[in-house]
Amino acid sequence: MSEKVKIGVLGPEGTFSEKAARKWNSRAEIRYFEDISDVLEAAQKGEIDSGIVPVENSIEGSIGMTLDYLLEYDVKVTGEVVIPVKHCLLGRRGEDIRVILSHPQALAQCRKHLKSMFPGAELRAVESTARAAEMAAKARNTAAIASEESARRYGLTVLEHSIADMKENFTRFLVIGKQFAPPGGSDKTSIIVYLDENRPGALYDLLGEFARRSIDLTKIESRPSKKALGDYLFYIDFKGHFSDPLVREAIENVKQKTGMLKLLGSFRTADSQMDV
Amino acid sequence: MSEKVKIGVLGPEGTFSEKAARKWNSRAEIRYFEDISDVLEAAQKGEIDSGIVPVENSIEGSIGMTLDYLLEYDVKVTGEVVIPVKHCLLGRRGEDIRVILSHPQALAQCRKHLKSMFPGAELRAVESTARAAEMAAKARNTAAIASEESARRYGLTVLEHSIADMKENFTRFLVIGKQFAPPGGSDKTSIIVYLDENRPGALYDLLGEFARRSIDLTKIESRPSKKALGDYLFYIDFKGHFSDPLVREAIENVKQKTGMLKLLGSFRTADSQMDV
Numbered sequence: 246m247s248e249k250v251k252i253g254v255l256g257p258e259g260t261f262s263e264k265a266a267r268k269w270n271s272r273a274e275i276r277y278f279e280d281i282s283d284v285l286e287a288a289q290k291g292e293i294d295s296g297i298v299p300v301e302n303s304i305e306g307s308i309g310m311t312l313d314y315l316l317e318y319d320v321k322v323t324g325e326v327v328i329p330v331k332h333c334l335l336g337r338r339g340e341d342i343r344v345i346l347s348h349p350q351a352l353a354q355c356r357k358h359l360k361s362m363f364p365g366a367e368l369r370a371v372e373s374t375a376r377a378a379e380m381a382a383k384a385r386n387t388a389a390i391a392s393e394e395s396a397r398r399y400g401l402t403v404l405e406h407s408i409a410d411m412k413e414n415f416t417r418f419l420v421i422g423k424q425f426a427p428p429g430g431s432d433k434t435s436i437i438v439y440l441d442e443n444r445p446g447a448l449y450d451l452l453g454e455f456a457r458r459s460i461d462l463t464k465i466e467s468r469p470s471k472k473a474l475g476d477y478l479f480y481i482d483f484k485g486h487f488s489d490p491l492v493r494e495a496i497e498n499v500k501q502k503t504g505m506l507k508l509l510g511s512f513r514t515a516d517s518q519m520d521v
Numbered sequence: 522m523s524e525k526v527k528i529g530v531l532g533p534e535g536t537f538s539e540k541a542a543r544k545w546n547s548r549a550e551i552r553y554f555e556d557i558s559d560v561l562e563a564a565q566k567g568e569i570d571s572g573i574v575p576v577e578n579s580i581e582g583s584i585g586m587t588l589d590y591l592l593e594y595d596v597k598v599t600g601e602v603v604i605p606v607k608h609c610l611l612g613r614r615g616e617d618i619r620v621i622l623s624h625p626q627a628l629a630q631c632r633k634h635l636k637s638m639f640p641g642a643e644l645r646a647v648e649s650t651a652r653a654a655e656m657a658a659k660a661r662n663t664a665a666i667a668s669e670e671s672a673r674r675y676g677l678t679v680l681e682h683s684i685a686d687m688k689e690n691f692t693r694f695l696v697i698g699k700q701f702a703p704p705g706g707s708d709k710t711s712i713i714v715y716l717d718e719n720r721p722g723a724l725y726d727l728l729g730e731f732a733r734r735s736i737d738l739t740k741i742e743s744r745p746s747k748k749a750l751g752d753y754l755f756y757i758d759f760k761g762h763f764s765d766p767l768v769r770e771a772i773e774n775v776k777q778k779t780g781m782l783k784l785l786g787s788f789r790t791a792d793s794q795m796d797v
Contacts, residue, residue, distance in 0.1 A: 303750040306743075309582045310629065327750060349625050349646060353586065370625060370646035415750040446732035448741065449725065456722035463751060465724065466743050467582075474579040474603060474691040475739060 249274040253284045253293035259375035259395040265326045265418040266297045279372075281311055285318040288421045296421040297326065303415045305350045311419070312468050312480055315437065315509055322435050322510040324420030330354075332409045335378055335401040336388035342366050346377035347390035355390055357410045417515065425487075429513035432486040433463060436496065439470060439478050441504030448479070451502055454495045455483055463514075486511040525550040529560045529569035535651035535671040541602045541694040542573045555648075557587055561594040564697045572697040573602065579691045581626045587695070588744050588756055591713070591785055598711050598786040600696030606630075608685045611654055611677040612664035618642050622653035623666035631666055633686045693791065701763075705789035708762040709739060712772065715746060715754050717780030724755070730774045731759055734767045739790075762787040 250270055254262035256277025266275055273294075278284045281298050288296035298314075301307045315322070332351055336342060342363055345352075349370040352359070359368060366388075371377050378395035381387045388404065389395070396403045440447045455462055464482040485492040487508060500506045526546055530538035532553025542551055549570075554560045557574050564572035574590075577583045591598070608627055612618060618639055621628075625646040628635075635644060642664075647653050654671035657663045664680065665671070672679045716723045731738055740758040761768040763784060776782045 301745075301750075303745050304747050306585045306745050411747055413747075413749065417750060443737075445735045445737040448738060449728040449732035452725040452728060456725035459721045461719075461721040462724060464743065464753070465741070467741060469577070469579050469582050471580050471687055471689075473689065474577075474693060477740070 250295070251276055251293045253278055253287045253296040255279075255281055255284060255298070255373055257373070257375050257379060259378065259392060259398045260373050261328065261330060261392060261416055262297055262299060262418065263375075264392065264394070265299075265328050265416070268328055269295075269297060269324065269326045269418075269420060281308075282314055285314045285320055285421060288320050288423065289318045291423055294422065295323065296320075297418050298421060299416050300325075300419045301417050302330070302350060302354070303413060304354050304409070304411050307466055308350075309468060312466065315419075315480075316478065316507060320421045321423065321425050322419050322512055323422040323424070323426040324512045325433070325515045326418045326420065327415050327515040328418070330409070330414045330416050331392065331407050332374075332390045332414070333393055333396065333403045334388055334405040334408050335381060335391055335396045335399075336404050338402055338404070341386050342388045343386040344369055344384070345388050345390065346371050346380055348372065348374050348377065351377075351390045354409045354411070354414065358408050420512070425510050426512050428486040428488055428511070431514050432484070432511045433482055433514045434485055434487050434492060434496075434511040435480070435482050435509040436499070437478055437480050437505075437507040437509065438499060438503045439505040440502075447502075451479075451499055454498045454502075458491045458495050460485055460492060460495055484514075526571070527552055527569045529554055529563045529572040531555075531557055531560060531574070531649055533649070533651050533655060535654065535668060535674045536649050537604065537606060537668060537692055538573055538575060538694065539651075540668065540670070541575075541604050541692070544604055545571075545573060545600065545602045545694075545696060557584075558590055561590045561596055561697060564596050564699065565594045567699055570698065571599065572596075573694050574697060575692050576601075576695045577693050578606070578626060578630070579689065580630050580685070580687050583742055584626075585744060588742070591695075591756075592754065592783065596697045597699065597701050598695050598788055599698040599700070599702040600788045601709070601791045602694045602696065603691050603791040604694070606685070606690045606692050607669065607683050608650075608666045608690070609669050609672065609679045610664055610681040610684050611657060611667055611672045611675075612680050614678055614680065617662050618664045619662040620645055620660070621664050621666065622647050622656055624648065624650050624653065627653075627666045630685045630687070630690065634684050696788070701786050702788050704762040704764055704787070707790050708760070708787045709758055709790045710761055710763050710768060710772075710787040711756070711758050711785035712775070713754055713756055713781075713783040713785065714775060714779045715781040716778075723778075727755075727775055727778055730771045730778075734771050736761055736768060736771055760790075
């Protein structure tokens, strides 16, 4: 008898994180955590086999908190999952809507629509879309922006489908574990670097290590180093697995040019997965 | 008789935006707006002389919404203001704290401290720190994270000073207007670029235009293009005024290499201002 794989996500039941986890592994046992940092801590301690956390949305951009935790915790990135996000307005028919609850990113994604349809309603941010549905189910004159699944789970009605201002809306999640993932054929590598010298061209030099090996950057994102305003860490994603000789060489050279390099891991890109 | 300069900020009274506006121009008339986009719209229409909006915090990073609006609205960046942020816990003495209200960034900046001191309290996000103080003043068992000024303004007590997890905490604001600012001696230039080609080395080539002219990049930040996941705009800040021949040359060359370039403006850097 084999034990079920345990995947940790941001709870409660019905979040988009849970959806991503079920897409990654439909037979896993899902554990719910209160906070993204709790998911990473559980992964670090080995209390779960994997954690699945949101890292960026195609409209709202990176989830800064997740990027910061990836630096803080001793974990590896072992995969990614992309899911379409459909924000629905959940509530009760025939009731005046005075308060609309959701996660701040979801509120931002539906802002224009809500401003024109419910100009008088108060938009109130809560920890997750599922929590918004849970709270709306218990309050009067209150609606939530959340998934269709949440409507079912918390006994609400879908008043409106797909209310985001931009219809193409995807969220990318990272799969977090304790061990590096082996090459999968079409891989991506994630690193965090800190340039300790502030001279003109320092970042240019660093990117040159990738350009001259024709390694394709898929993302570059800056985050505050938290030491001083205007001092940044760079999160860089590029094609290839860290065990590829060219990639290894680029990483080695970048390491010599920077004050700090953290290899987060290499993993199969979501667009190479059959089910995306 | 000269009319007072009108500066628009995110309201209500007592926000850190108002503090930034008073630092920028202590004699201006302050107009309060409900939302950052309303400030930019008023600046675009010329209803205010300047708008002052937060763009990045030294702990939490960029305010994505502000970056997105800079692309959307037809406005120029004409200055920057940096102010130290001291988050205080405001409430009433001798009362149990069950709910703590603040702006999502402020909650994030005090998260560890709040988790250890008030493990059972619900953290609830609202639109601004000042609004949090205003609401806390009217509710029971509710505290707010906001500025010392807000305590005075809304009749609350400072229960704890400076509760942010990292004590070095600054927020940078941009001054928004209709006209480009003239050279001020120690300037910075902000542009937004969209690379329409996805080949390896495209960003590297672009940065080369600055590196080979020894133009110092002070910031590079990616934002989703909102066309597809993994497709980005780059917000680049670098030293110099757009009227400097070398800077003008670099911008011209970058323009030829990119699908879109928006010159946001050139302005005096905050660290060159006497009062910082």
